[in-house]
Amino acid sequence: MKKPVIAIVGPTAVGKTRLSVEVAEKFDGEIISGDSMQVYQGLDIGTAKITEEEKHGIPHYLIDTKRPGDSFSVADYQQLVQQYINEIGLHQKLPIIVGGSGLYIQAALYDYNFSDQRRDxxxxxxxxxxxxxxxxxxxxxxxxxxxxxxxxxxxxxxxxxxxxxxxxxxxxxxxxxxxxxQQKRESPYNPIFIGLEMDRKLLYQRINARVDNMLKQGLLDEVEMLYKQGFENSQSMRGIGYKEFIPYFKGEQSLIQATETLKQNSRRFAKRQYTWFKNKLDVHWYTITPETIDETFRKILDDLAGMLERV
Missing domain, CATH: 1.10.20.140 (Histone, subunit A)
Known part of the structure; x- marks a missing residue:
């Protein structure tokens, strides 16, 4: 029997983190981050890393496991996720992946073989x-x-x-x-993909507001610390939320310009995420609004109960 694995996907700022905790609480699950940037220590605000309070005591994996100067590839992610899926299964828990790094999640759940073609x-x-x-x-x-x-x-x-x-x-x-x-496309698991989507205009408003809130929380200080520690050219600092402020620290842009670039890059990234998941994976999509989020999450939990019974 293939193990069931739930993957909660969708664009940034749409509500995946909250849903993942509710799913874990209802179905006795543990959560694996599907965000390629949350593995880095010290990149907290810009990656919208879940707080201890928000975790509600649910174990989370692949958060804060790498130093900012470390590299982290899709193949690394695949190996670790498959390891954690097995460990979570040994706990008699349900593995839940949550995040927006589509290629990483797809590679882990569909067992792409990266070792066949080593780097020259x-x-x-x-x-x-x-x-x-x-x-x-x-x-x-x-x-x-x-x-x-x-x-x-x-x-x-x-x-x-x-x-x-x-x-x-x-x-x-x-x-x-x-x-x-040519990669093998049959999953060694029984993956169930739950996707959250939102009206594009509303989502972009949420993204802009989220950036403003991150700055209030101290994002600029977080990026400056990493910059001063010499991580400017590291893989971790190439992520959205970090690279946009390098020109500001170099005196090449104003803070207003850097902030607007971050908002623009975040909106474009959300659009790419949405398109990627629509084209690449068999996702059960749910449209949410601030007014209907509680009702929609209840429907998702009910639907998941039926899906898991059929697995």
């Missing part, structure tokens, strides 16, 4: 030299010609994924899109 250090080194000499746009434009689908998914600033896609092509002759299509 020499190819990677040459691509990194080219990046330093000619800039990432040169590499991203090359990726557009080779694999337009992958290029559309990867922002030019995501140097690592641009280089990885080009490296896969140079070493295998396959585009990243072709390579991923």
């Amino acid at each position: 250090d020499e190819v990677t080194r040459k691509l990194e030299e080219e990046l330093n000499s000619h800039g990432v746009l040169t590499l991203h434009n090359r990726l557009k010609k080779i694999d337009p689908d992958q290029a559309a998914k990867v922002h030019p600033n995501n140097h690592r994924r641009v280089i990885r896609a080009l490296e896969i092509y140079q070493t295998t002759g396959l585009t990243m899109t072709e390579y991923q299509k």
Whole structure:
């Protein structure tokens, strides 16, 4: 029998954290973070990390497990999630993944095999030299010609994924899109995907308000501390909520400009998240509003009870 695993997905600021705790309380579950940035210690406010009070005593995994200077890949995430799913099962608990890092969640639940294609250090080194000499746009434009689908998914600033896609092509002759299509798609689990969505205008208002609230909570001090500790070029500081303030600390932008950039990047990210989950996974979607959130969450819990009975 395949183990049931619930995954609660959707764009940022839509209410996933609260729902995950309610699901865990009702179905005796434990929660695994599905956010690729919450693994980093010290990145609390900008990643909207759950507080101890909000956890309601529910065990949470993959939060605060890495130092800000550490790297953390999809393959690392996959290995750890599968380990925690097994551990949670041994506790006779229900594993619940919650977050918005779609590729990470998909890779973990569908057992993508990352070990088949190891990195070619020499190819990677040459691509990194080219990046330093000619800039990432040169590499991203090359990726557009080779694999337009992958290029559309990867922002030019995501140097690592641009280089990885080009490296896969140079070493295998396959585009990243072709390579991923070859991956095994049957899950070793019985995943149940619950998605939260919201009217786009309302969601964007919530995102803007959330950024303002993060700043009131001390986000700027959090980013400045990491910046002064020398993590500017670390993977952790490339995340939304952190990279936007680097130009401000360098005197290249005003705080107002940096804040507006953060709001804009957060809105665009939410749109990409929503599109990704709609296209990639079989999700049971629920539309929520501030007025109907309690009623909708009750319906989700009722629906989940029926889904779990059928697993």
